Amino acid sequence: MAEFDLIKQYFTFEYDFDQNLKGNIDAEQASSKSSKNTAKPRVVKGVGDDCAVFDIPNNYQLVTSTDTLVDGVHFFSKLPPELIAHKALAANVSDLAAMGAKPLAFTLSISLPEINEHWLASFSKGLQKVSKLFKIPLVGGDTTQGPLNINITAYGVVKKGRLLERNQAVSGDDIWVTGYLGEAAAALELEKKALGSRNNLTDAEQVLWSALTQPIPPLKFARKLTKLSCCGLDISDGLAADLGHVLSQSQCGAKIFVESLPLSDALVNSVGIDQARQYAVNGGDDYELCFTALSNVRNKVLNLAEQCGVNVTRIGKIIGSGLELTLYGQPFQSSRSSWQHFN
CATH class of the missing domain: 3.30.1330.10 (PurM-like, N-terminal domain)
Structure with a gap:
């Protein structure tokens, strides 16, 4: 041919x-x-x-x-x-x-x-x-x-004037994410099982596998966010790594409340709560949106998400400098590294 x-x-x-x-x-x-x-x-x-x-x-x-x-x-x-x-x-x-x-x-x-x-x-x-x-x-x-x-x-x-950019975060902003985090990273561990036959997977594992192979970015919701002058990016390389780009370009810091990260029942049931949090912080391949917005537009963010049928979760706030991860007020250490093409 x-x-x-x-x-x-x-x-x-x-x-x-x-x-x-x-x-x-x-x-x-x-x-x-x-x-x-x-x-x-x-x-x-x-x-x-x-x-x-x-x-x-x-x-x-x-x-x-x-x-x-x-x-x-x-x-x-x-x-x-x-x-x-x-x-x-x-x-x-x-x-x-x-x-x-x-x-x-x-x-x-x-x-x-x-x-x-x-x-x-x-x-x-x-x-x-x-x-x-x-x-x-x-x-x-x-x-x-x-x-x-x-x-x-x-x-x-x-x-014009409606772009979601990485350099617009300011101290006091809320930090939000769409969807659920960590599912795609966990699905990588299912490669051999899934490629053998989809029938080998449990119902929970099938949810994870679909998150890896058939992601659905929140397009409609992202377009509506442009009306709120938000700062955003996708988190395909992992939440911590990609949020770091916002902090660098906006010259600020962030505090993330790990207990607030959105974890699906499928993920928690498959790997346990502790490992699920590790995947959520540094998993990658999520193709979800992380964005910041003024605290006085919280209800508007939630209303837009409801209109679009999108799950949104407030996971932290912008601070002066640094990246702090806490779990119920205590420092949280990640045992995983975010995705890097050249190690």
């Missing part, structure tokens, strides 16, 4: 999103849309040309994120290909959520050891499913032969 035949068969999807993109919409078709729609960011050209083309109105900014996923580091090649596709796109969408951006489009560059049509059909099916879930169309990329590697570049849009 030639490269362009491969792209046409497996990576040319049909969409019907609010970006006004269905297949490849040309400029003439797009110009016939209502003035209300043309005032929004949209894709003009997608798969099938030398470049993708976006329309970005003056009151929006374009944000972009790139992630490379390597076999054996970011995913297990023995996983069902549709799960690999989900994780690959979710990792990038999580970065868009971290900025409070609405997904616009993504490109995919993938190297394959060989053309395995069964693998490609499954990967393509999973990629199309997750792209529709996040309402983000595939608009281009590249394919080549080599070791299995997946590189995705995601594009999003946010109204």
Whole structure:
């Protein structure tokens, strides 16, 4: 199978999103849309040309994120290909959520050891499913032969002045997280058991495995947070490590109440409360949002979370300097290190 035949068969999807993109919409078709729609960011050209083309109105900014996923580091090649596709796109969408951006489009560059049509059909099916879930169309990329590697570049849009940035935390702010922490890190210990057969896993272990392989970043909630002038980022490398980026750029410190970290019943029942807390502090691969907000908007944060069906938990506060971890008022020591690509 030639490269362009491969792209046409497996990576040319049909969409019907609010970006006004269905297949490849040309400029003439797009110009016939209502003035209300043309005032929004949209894709003009997608798969099938030398470049993708976006329309970005003056009151929006374009944000972009790139992630490379390597076999054996970011995913297990023995996983069902549709799960690999989900994780690959979710990792990038999580970065868009971290900025409070609405997904616009993504490109995919993938190297394959060989053309395995069964693998490609499954990967393509999973990629199309997750792209529709996040309402983000595939608009281009590249394919080549080599070791299995997946590189995705995601594009999003946010109204000017609404970015969630890392340098806006101030002393006295509350610190919040979305979802539950530590599940994905615990799931790594289930690799051999899960890859043998999903039937080998208990109900609790299946919850953990899904958190690792099929994360759902809180996109809608993150966009709504932009109205509250929050400071945020995603915590894919672990809570302590990623929060450290906020503290460094905002030139402040934080106090984390470990007993307040959100732990699921599935995690606690699988590994125990002590180990669950270790995973929550430095686990990584959570693809949840950590954000700070003024203490006088607590009710607004909770109301927004309820509207979006998202679990949010207040876990600490911003202080003058340093990172303090306490458990019921006593210093807490982490026995784990956060994720580092180069040790």
